[in-house]
Amino acid sequence: MTMPRLIPALAATFAACLPAFAQDVPGAYRAIEWKLVAINGQPFTASATIDLNTAGQISGQGPCNRFSGSYEGPLPQFRAGPLRATRMACPDLAAESALFAALAEMTRAEVTGPTTLLLTGEKGGSMEFVRPMN
Numbered sequence: 001m002t003m004p005r006l007i008p009a010l011a012a013t014f015a016a017c018l019p020a021f022a023q024d025v026p027g028a029y030r031a032i033e034w035k036l037v038a039i040n041g042q043p044f045t046a047s048a049t050i051d052l053n054t055a056g057q058i059s060g061q062g063p064c065n066r067f068s069g070s071y072e073g074p075l076p077q078f079r080a081g082p083l084r085a086t087r088m089a090c091p092d093l094a095a096e097s098a099l100f101a102a103l104a105e106m107t108r109a110e111v112t113g114p115t116t117l118l119l120t121g122e123k124g125g126s127m128e129f130v131r132p133m134n
Contacts, residue, residue: 032132033060034049034051034130035049035130036048036050036099037128037129039099044099046095048061048095050103056072057070058071058083062100063090063096064092066085067083069083076110077107078119103127105121106119106127107120107121107122115130115133117129
């Protein structure tokens with residue numbers, strides 16, 4: 001095999017060996033940040049977002065604190081790893097606790113329409129997010 005053909009072949013072999021979460025995020029999941037609108041079918045009235053733009057990484061803003069961490073994929077398979085968060089106090093700490101508790105239970109992330117991201121868990125829980133309208 002000549003050198004010009006060898007490089008693409010090696011690159012393809014390397015990409016196939018990468019864990020699925022390390023590969024690119026499907027375009028349907030990309031948004032600036034997804035806004036949380038419901039947990040388990042109940043309206044989420046506090047402000048919270050998540051960002052799945054980087055493969056294997058999750059970040060966002062809870063009602064009080066920014067957070068980040070990893071998730072196991074490939075999407076639509078989803079399981080959030082340990083999350084790191086800032087430690088600011090605010091009146092919405094209960095809503096933030098509900099956000100983090102629900103996120104820990106989610107096992108699937110699917111874009112269900114042009115503007116909706118639905119996270120679901122094995123125990124029947126759900127989190128509904130909408131794509132911000134710009």
